[in-house]
Amino acid sequence: MNHIQFCNCFTIAVKDFNLQQTLECGQCFRYYKLKDNAYLVLAKDQAIKIVQAQEKLNFYCSEAVYQAFWKNYFDLDRDYRSIKVSLSEKDDYLKTAIADKHGVRILQQEPWEMLISFIISQTKQIPHIKKLIEVLAQQYGTFIGVYDNISYYSFPTPKQLKDASEEDFRKLKIGFRASYIVDAVNKIESGTIDLDAIKKMSDDEAREVLMTIKGVGHKIADCVLLFGYNRYAVFPTDVWVKRIVEFYYKVNGKNMDMIQSFAKSYFGEYAGFAQQYLFYHARDNKIGK
DNA sequence: AGCCAGGCACCGC
DNA sequence: GCGGTGCATGGC
Numbered sequence A: 001m002n003h004i005q006f007c008n009c010f011t012i013a014v015k016d017f018n019l020q021q022t023l024e025c026g027q028c029f030r031y032y033k034l035k036d037n038a039y040l041v042l043a044k045d046q047a048i049k050i051v052q053a054q055e056k057l058n059f060y061c062s063e064a065v066y067q068a069f070w071k072n073y074f075d076l077d078r079d080y081r082s083i084k085v086s087l088s089e090k091d092d093y094l095k096t097a098i099a100d101k102h103g104v105r106i107l108q109q110e111p112w113e114m115l116i117s118f119i120i121s122q123t124k125q126i127p128h129i130k131k132l133i134e135v136l137a138q139q140y141g142t143f144i145g146v147y148d149n150i151s152y153y154s155f156p157t158p159k160q161l162k163d164a165s166e167e168d169f170r171k172l173k174i175g176f177r178a179s180y181i182v183d184a185v186n187k188i189e190s191g192t193i194d195l196d197a198i199k200k201m202s203d204d205e206a207r208e209v210l211m212t213i214k215g216v217g218h219k220i221a222d223c224v225l226l227f228g229y230n231r232y233a234v235f236p237t238d239v240w241v242k243r244i245v246e247f248y249y250k251v252n253g254k255n256m257d258m259i260q261s262f263a264k265s266y267f268g269e270y271a272g273f274a275q276q277y278l279f280y281h282a283r284d285n286k287i288g289k
Numbered sequence B: 001a002g003c004c005a006g007g008c009a010c011c012g013c
Numbered sequence C: 001g002c003g004g005t006g007c008a009t010g011g012c
Helices: A019-024 A063-075 A080-088 A090-102 A111-121 A127-138 A166-171 A175-189 A204-211 A218-228 A239-249 A256-284
Strands: A010-013 A031-033 A038-043 A046-053 A054-060 A143-147 A151-152
Touching: A010 A063, A019 A038, A019 A046, A038 A143, A046 A063, A046 A143, A080 A090, A080 A256, A111 A127, A111 A175, A111 A218, A127 A151, A166 A175, A204 A218, A218 A256, A239 A256
Parallel strands: none
Antiparallel strands: A010 A054, A031 A038, A038 A046, A046 A054, A143 A151
16 A cells, blocks of 8 residues: 655745636546645646645645646746736637636646547546546556545556557447547557657647547647647637637637637637637536537 | 537448 | 538436
C-alpha cells in the first residue's frame, strides 16, 4: 500500500483563476471532488490535492514540484486579464459568458491523454466519460497510490495499451469507440503518427494528421489541439458551440467551414479561449437547448 | 421509460 | 458533396 501523502502545502496568490471552473468546464476528466472544497487532480504520473480559498491556491506539494509541474499545468504564468478584456470587447454575449466563467484557465495537458479522452467523449456526458477513463486507467495505467482508501492510477501510455484488443476495451463498456482506440494506439505504436512531430506543424496540418485516426473528426482533433497542444486559435465546434454561433452570431451552423472561418476572423488568435467561455457558459446554464 | 449525450463512419443519392 | 442513420451505454 503506497499511501499518497499530502503533507507539504505550497500557497500562491492567483487572479483570474477558479479551481472548480477550471476543472469542471469540460476540458479535463481526471479530477475528484474531495471534502471541504478540495480536489484531487491526476496528471502524468502525479496526484495532487488542491484547495482554493478566495485568491489563494493551496497546492499540497513542495514548491519544487509546483514550479516544475503544476504551475505550468494550470497555465498560471499567462495573463488572462488581458485575454478576457480583449474578448469582452467583441460583444455582449461573450462578455456575459466571460463574466460568468471568469476563472477558467486552459490547462496544459498531454496530447495522448487528450486524444483518447476525446475519442471516448463522443456522444457521452462528462460523468460517464470520467468513469470510462478511470476504468481504463485502473486496468492499464500505473498505480500511483492510495488516498482515503481509493486507489489512483495514471493515464495509460500507448505502450501500456498496445496489447489490448477491441474486445478488451468493449469489456470496459467503451462501446463502439473501442476500435477507435485500437486504431489510435496502432498508429502511435507503429510510428505512423508521431505526436511530438505534430508540435512543429501548423494547426491545419496537425488537424489533418489527427483526423487520419479512426473516430477522430474535426471536433475531436480540435479538442486535442486546444487542450493537448495549446493551439489557442482553434475553435472546437460541438453541438453547443454550433447552436451559439447560429443563434448569437447568425452563422449558418450547417456549414462547418463557415463556422471556422467566422471564428477565425471574429475571435482571432484567442478563438480557443472564447470557445471555452462560450461552451461552458451555455452548457452550465442550458442555453440553446 | 424513453430520450439523448462535447461525433463520427458509412451509406445512399 | 451532402443529408440521413446506426452506434454502446448510462444519466437525467
